[in-house]
Amino acid sequence: MRFDSMRVVRPLALLALVLLPRLASAQEPEGVRLGLLYQPEYEPGFVVLPFSATAGAERAAGMVPGIIRQDLDYSDRVKVHEATGAVAGQPVNVALWKTRGADWVLDGALAPRPGGLALHVVLHDAVYGTTKADETFDLPPVGDPGFRMAVHALSDRVIRWVTGDPGMAATRIAFVLQGRGSKEIYLVDSDGENVQRITSDGSLALSPAWAPDGRHLAYTSYRSGRPMLYERDLQTGRDRLISDRQGLNITPAYSPDGRLIAFGTTVAGNTEVATYDRARSCCLAQQTHGRAFDSLSPSFSPDGSRFAFVSNRLGMPQIYVMPLGGEPQLVSEYATNGYNTAPDWSPRGPQLVYSSRIRGQHQILLQDLDKGTRRLLTNEGNNEDPSWAPDGRHVVFSSRDRDGGGLFVLDSVSGRIRPLLRGSGYALPAWSGVLYQLPGK
Amino acid sequence: MKLRNVAVLALVAVAFGACKKKQPPVAPTPAAPVDSAAIRAQQQARADSIAAAQRAAQEEAARQRAAAMARVRQELGSPVYFDYDSEQLSQEAQDKLRAKAEILQANPSLTIRVEGNADQRGTAEYNLALGQRRAESAKTFITQYGVSGDRITTISYGEERPVAEGTTEEAYSQNRRDEFAVTGGDITNLPGGGM
Numbered sequence: 001m002r003f004d005s006m007r008v009v010r011p012l013a014l015l016a017l018v019l020l021p022r023l024a025s026a027q028e029p030e031g032v033r034l035g036l037l038y039q040p041e042y043e044p045g046f047v048v049l050p051f052s053a054t055a056g057a058e059r060a061a062g063m064v065p066g067i068i069r070q071d072l073d074y075s076d077r078v079k080v081h082e083a084t085g086a087v088a089g090q091p092v093n094v095a096l097w098k099t100r101g102a103d104w105v106l107d108g109a110l111a112p113r114p115g116g117l118a119l120h121v122v123l124h125d126a127v128y129g130t131t132k133a134d135e136t137f138d139l140p141p142v143g144d145p146g147f148r149m150a151v152h153a154l155s156d157r158v159i160r161w162v163t164g165d166p167g168m169a170a171t172r173i174a175f176v177l178q179g180r181g182s183k184e185i186y187l188v189d190s191d192g193e194n195v196q197r198i199t200s201d202g203s204l205a206l207s208p209a210w211a212p213d214g215r216h217l218a219y220t221s222y223r224s225g226r227p228m229l230y231e232r233d234l235q236t237g238r239d240r241l242i243s244d245r246q247g248l249n250i251t252p253a254y255s256p257d258g259r260l261i262a263f264g265t266t267v268a269g270n271t272e273v274a275t276y277d278r279a280r281s282c283c284l285a286q287q288t289h290g291r292a293f294d295s296l297s298p299s300f301s302p303d304g305s306r307f308a309f310v311s312n313r314l315g316m317p318q319i320y321v322m323p324l325g326g327e328p329q330l331v332s333e334y335a336t337n338g339y340n341t342a343p344d345w346s347p348r349g350p351q352l353v354y355s356s357r358i359r360g361q362h363q364i365l366l367q368d369l370d371k372g373t374r375r376l377l378t379n380e381g382n383n384e385d386p387s388w389a390p391d392g393r394h395v396v397f398s399s400r401d402r403d404g405g406g407l408f409v410l411d412s413v414s415g416r417i418r419p420l421l422r423g424s425g426y427a428l429p430a431w432s433g434v435l436y437q438l439p440g441k
Numbered sequence: 442m443k444l445r446n447v448a449v450l451a452l453v454a455v456a457f458g459a460c461k462k463k464q465p466p467v468a469p470t471p472a473a474p475v476d477s478a479a480i481r482a483q484q485q486a487r488a489d490s491i492a493a494a495q496r497a498a499q500e501e502a503a504r505q506r507a508a509a510m511a512r513v514r515q516e517l518g519s520p521v522y523f524d525y526d527s528e529q530l531s532q533e534a535q536d537k538l539r540a541k542a543e544i545l546q547a548n549p550s551l552t553i554r555v556e557g558n559a560d561q562r563g564t565a566e567y568n569l570a571l572g573q574r575r576a577e578s579a580k581t582f583i584t585q586y587g588v589s590g591d592r593i594t595t596i597s598y599g600e601e602r603p604v605a606e607g608t609t610e611e612a613y614s615q616n617r618r619d620e621f622a623v624t625g626g627d628i629t630n631l632p633g634g635g636m
Contacts, residue, residue, distance in 0.1 A: 204598070204601050206565070206569075206601075226596050227569070227596070227597070246594070246595075247577075247595060247596075247597075248569060248570065248573050248597060250569050250570075251566045264566075264569075270577075271573060294573075294574065296566060296567070296570050297566050310566075312570075339526075339563070341563070341564040341567040342564050362564060384564050385565065427565055428565060
């Protein structure tokens with residue numbers, strides 16, 4: 001099985017855990033001490049049984065458990081066991097599954113309903129022998145564009161039942177892919193399915209950023225001959241112009257309330273972070289005043305009061321945090337030859353991920369702003385442009401040389417890395433918020 | 442006497458006859474028009490050869506001018522290169538930019554675009570800013586020579602438009618550059634007042 005083979009990564013991460021701090025301290029310049037540190041948590045065993053189906057729902061029953069199983073595996077919150085020997089529709093022997101390592105057992109039944117399917121799921125707590133949840137949800141029919149997303153939303157609901165935390169299955173990742181002489185923006189579901197091209201400018205399209213509503217994407221395109229900032233409405237397919245200032249209009253980021261778009265733009269020959277009032281379609285406000293230096297790549301804190309950004313005011317690019325209308329503060333570790341770029345602020349707390357150059361290669365660094373700690377999340381190849389999932393735990397990044405290049409999803413807790421899309425020319429991934437939620441709790 | 446006289450006359454006659462016989466026949470009068478056509482042809486040939494020489498000279502001048510223009514155009518379009526993560530202008534870069542400033546001064550209708558580029562070692566978004574800084578750096582230098590900033594637009598392609606592929610310093614150094622494109626007007630005057 002695909003998800004079992006992925007587990008091979010884990011012992012390697014543990015090995016790195018043991019070896020790396022020593023290597024790092026031996027070769028790093030003075031003052032830089034970073035370890036690749038993972039503290040794997042206990043992952044409860046989970047079994048997804050085959051779902052039963054009444055006439056007309058067989059095809060869905062053949063697909064849904066597999067999608068959920070993979071989502072749960074990708075969540076890195078549980079250890080998925082095979083439901084070997086299980087028969088759909090048979091009474092569930094929870095005690096038996098418990099002896100096979102399951103802490104949780106999910107059973108389901110699908111039936112057609114007008115306009116789609118009804119999915120009845122039961123989550124058994126095998127440890128306590130109780131029923132954790134027993135609910136029925138409406139799903140679109142198989143083949144409907146929303147079908148897989150609705151199943152992902154069920155996976156997220158299961159994660160919430162089991163852990164109390166939000167999941168990240170019902171999400172998409174926007175990214176840039178190099179074509180023949182052009183770069184276009186695409187979307188892909190969190191499980192690597194359903195790749196969809198969004199732009200066809202035949203030009204350079206860069207730096208997609210998700211609006212909190214999950215319906216709009218801000219991005220830079222050179223289609224007019226120079227870099228301008230646009231916002232795409234994914235439902236209507238229409239664009240509106242956000243900024244066509246002379247020079248750069250790049251690296252957009254939405255404030256969490258969706259009111260502002262912060263971006264990098266040229267002011268008197270320098271790149272500065274400015275905000276555009278999206279709600280009022282006006283009122284550009286310059287946020288940084290670097291004068292002879294550049295400031296770009298903003299990313300807002302979850303409460304929207306502060307933003308992280310990149311500035312080279314000390315020579316090489318470093319990460320700063322500043323309150324809107326306040327003073328910037330250096331947060332990355334200053335080193336003479338340091339190169340820290342592409343910050344992304346966790347939607348769930350005071351954690352930044354960014355790309356940091358270590359021994360000539362770009363690695364993903366996690367910095368806790370409250371604790372003041374920094375942790376290396378990768379240690380081989382070049383790894384760039386990290387973006388948090390809405391669970392505040394997983395990070396998508398691009399690499400041009402890891403396993404032949406592509407987009408990869410990293411679990412910041414276990415250190416597990418899975419490929420999302422493989423190949424050359426993938427860049428600038430941006431993880432959406434949760435795009436679909438099932439009704440109820 | 443009479444005989445002598447007759448003989449003399451005969452001699453004279455013979456001599457006359459002989460003389461008359463030797464004399465070339467008088468040409469028919471159209472001789473004059475033939476002569477003027479030849480002259481005209483000669484004149485025409487002379488004029489033609491002068492014109493040809495002039496044309497050749499003009500062509501040669503045009504050729505030289507075209508070559509000079511091509512050199513100037515090439516000089517204007519010639520890229521300027523940078524050190525790693527830097528927009529500082531080297532002596533060579535400054536010399537090239539000074540030559541471009543002179544071309545712009547000599548051709549007041551000419552407008553250009555400076556296109557800043559970075560190598561692939563940095564990260565994509567920061568390299569956009571770096572490319573912009575390189576373009577602005579060249580623009581600032583040229584405007585110091587009295588060329589209006591309105592005539593120079595800047596654009597950054599970051600690391601998106603490499604001219605050399607690969608991960609060698611050789612490739613990187615070719616990609617860290619400003620390119621120069623004419624966006625309006627034309628080069629009609631050579632720098633330094635030459636036409």
